[in-house]
Amino acid sequence: xxxxxxxxxxxxxxxxxxxxxxxxxxxxxxxxxxxxxxxxxxxxxxxxxxxxxxxxxxxxxxxxxxxxxxxxxxxxxxxxxxxxxxxxxxxxxxxxxxxxxxxxxxxxxxxxx
Amino acid sequence: xxxxxxxxxxxxxxxxxxxxxxxxxxxxxxxxxxxxxxxxxxxxxxxxxxxxxxxxxxxxxxxxxxxxxxxxxxxxxxxxxxxxxxxxxxxxxxxxxxxxxxxxxxxxx
Numbered sequence: 001x002x003x004x005x006x007x008x009x010x011x012x013x014x015x016x017x018x019x020x021x022x023x024x025x026x027x028x029x030x031x032x033x034x035x036x037x038x039x040x041x042x043x044x045x046x047x048x049x050x051x052x053x054x055x056x057x058x059x060x061x062x063x064x065x066x067x068x069x070x071x072x073x074x075x076x077x078x079x080x081x082x083x084x085x086x087x088x089x090x091x092x093x094x095x096x097x098x099x100x101x102x103x104x105x106x107x108x109x110x111x112x113x
Numbered sequence: 114x115x116x117x118x119x120x121x122x123x124x125x126x127x128x129x130x131x132x133x134x135x136x137x138x139x140x141x142x143x144x145x146x147x148x149x150x151x152x153x154x155x156x157x158x159x160x161x162x163x164x165x166x167x168x169x170x171x172x173x174x175x176x177x178x179x180x181x182x183x184x185x186x187x188x189x190x191x192x193x194x195x196x197x198x199x200x201x202x203x204x205x206x207x208x209x210x211x212x213x214x215x216x217x218x219x220x221x222x
Contacts, residue, residue, distance in 0.1 A: 004156065033209065033210075035210075042212035043202075048209060056209055100145065100162055101162055103159075106154065106155055
């Protein structure tokens with residue numbers, strides 16, 4: 001049973017560019033949440049998708065957008081990249097609201113130069 | 114935004130030592146508390162979910178306690194082994210998780 005799959009694992013982008021990160025949830029899960037973990041910090045909530053709609057959003061600017069597809073997979077898009085966007089981006093899936101836990105992917109390491 | 118704090122930030126112990134670390138959270142905002150174990154380059158792995166005041170959970174040499182009235186949880190590792198080296202994250206949950214910054218544990222052989 002595949003867990004959460006994220007791609008790519010590593011990515012280097014130039015300031016001002018746009019990036020798309022991808023996530024396939026665990027089989028049977030319908031909700032995908034995205035987190036950003038900057039160096040020295042805990043994961044920070046970006047947003048959550050359910051039924052192809054953004055259900056909740058954290059304190060991130062509109063440069064961060066997402067999408068969920070009918071097969072529950074999800075994309076995270078970041079426009080106009082800043083150096084401060086360099087971080088590990090984690091995808092987590094759950095069945096409905098994740099009150100009783102997530103399954104995490106291993107993350108995408110984004111470096112903005 | 115809920116403030117979840119973990120201490121210490123990092124810890125180095127000798128193999129065989131027992132250790133513990135703390136997760137603190139606002140006691141007025143509680144639904145469930147999660148502990149995750151996160152090894153470098155891997156996915157965070159769920160250890161425990163606790164919901165009731167006084168909960169105690171155990172998994173092998175690792176155990177956790179919960180005090181919702183005073184807003185803290187302790188994670189204990191008995192007889193630390195090198196394979197226990199990881200970052201231990203706690204998270205408070207509702208519809209999303211509010212993570213602490215983690216405690217990085219290094220067990221020295």
